[in-house]
Amino acid sequence: MELRTKELFNSMFLFALLALIIFNFAFAGSMPKSVLAGALWVAFLFASVLGLNRSFVKEQDKGCLEGLLLAPADRSAIYFGKFLGNLVFLLFVEAVSLPLVTVFFNRTEIVHHPLELAGILVLGSVAISSVGTILSAITANTKTRELLLPILLFPLMIPVIIGAVEITAYIFEPKGTIDQWLRLLVVYDIIFVLVPYVLFDYVVEE
Amino acid sequence: MANEAIAEKERNGTAILRAEGIVKQFGSKRALDGVSFEISKGDFLSLFGPNGAGKTTLLKTIATIVQPTAGHLYFDGESVTDRSIFLRAQIGFVSHNYLLYDDLTARENLVFFGRMYGVVDLDDRIDFLLDRVGLTGRQHDLVRTFSRGMIQRLSIARAILHDPEILLFDEPYTGLDIQATKVLDDLLEELKKGRHTFIMTSHDIDKGFEHATRVAILARGRIVFDAPKDAVDKDAFAETFWQWVDEK
DSSP, X not given: OHHHXXXXXXXXXXXXXXXXXXXXXXXXXXXXXXXXXXXXXXXXXXXXXXXXXXXXXXXXXXXXXXXXXXXXXXXXXXXXXXXXXXXXXXXXXXXXXXXXXXXXXXXXXXXXXHXXXXXXXXXXXXXXXXHHHHHHHHHTTSTTHHHHHHHHHHHHHHHHHHHHHHHHHHHHXXXXXXXXXXXXXXXXXXXXXXXXXXXXXXXXXX | OHHHHHHHHHHHOOEEXXXXXXXXXXXXXXXXXXXXXXXXXXXXXXXXXXXXXXXXXXXXXXXXXXXXXXXXXXETTEEOTTOHHHHHTTEEXXXXXXXXXXXXXXXXXXXXXXXXXXXXXXXXXXXXXXXHTTOGGGTTXXXXXXXXXXXXXXXXXHHHTTOOSEEEEESTTTTOOHHHHHHHHHHHHHHHHTTOEEEEEEXXXXXXXXXXSEEEEEETTEEEXXXXXXXXXXXXXXXXXXXXXXXX
């Protein structure tokens, strides 16, 4: 469906790009590396909310969630499918945005350590997608879901964003240590992939 | 009347589905208040009831979409409380909601759900079903372009894709024109030959009686009438039904 409509990708990508453009011009084209790290993660987090808000909309609005619940399989498979879908969309948006930022804003530090940067993008995106997917399922039934999801998501994302920004800033400009932030992100990812696995049945139950 | 019917079933001993004291509570509201019934393999149970009686909730409970607050459900004599995945493989559900994706074509929807059920020789099965429901010519069109009748036919194809033992229909005639009603009638008659077991909820007593081998009334969350169709006079049944509707 997404390949046909490109609805999610277009909105997420354009939002991320626009946010980064605004950040770039706000600093008159000379954004410090530490601020660039924060700008990237703010752009990706807000773009992810656009995607996460739509995560269960088609199932909820057309009753297709019942069709998925009828499947002869563990219902957590629905969560993992949605989580992986959201993760892929977010990683794709990041993969497309970063080269554009590098070229148009002349931010060569982005390409100096591509593997490390890819690693932190995956760690941070897993956290955003895992928490965001379960919260999207919880808020999908509410009338104010588009308002409620970010209200629930952002506080839970604080440790992730701080850790991701610190590690990304370190990649751009090594200073201090990041071991504690790496451990935090890894543990956070493990917990918030496993907890929804246990809870998803109760979330979707009528 | 409900107890006599259950006693008859116990004597015959061919129940494929048995519900005992099913209760479903949503907050302070009891949608199902101790529903008990049995249905034999090959039966067609037409379930009537006023709006809000709990018919949809009962079907969703049997389909394991909704977990009962209390009570037990048995499939082929075994409790399905811990085997809901197994039971879901035996059930096809045609709901109020289409359970179809608007942005996918008819064929893509069937491929998606067919893979979900692990249907063997899926392409051949889809070709057969699309032909059977008269949608071969529209298989590559998006579902959002379909009429209500076409969507209902595709919903039935989706529900029987994995050849389930039990078919649940939630007011399938609602909103259908004469042509679509005829197609649905023919489909149900053909499905009945395959020895599926059916539970159909309906407001239409004529349609319900037409297909049924058993008729029942659900009112205020309970089965208040349950009997073989042949033992029931349709007009008397209709009178009983409307009494319960008026009492609601």
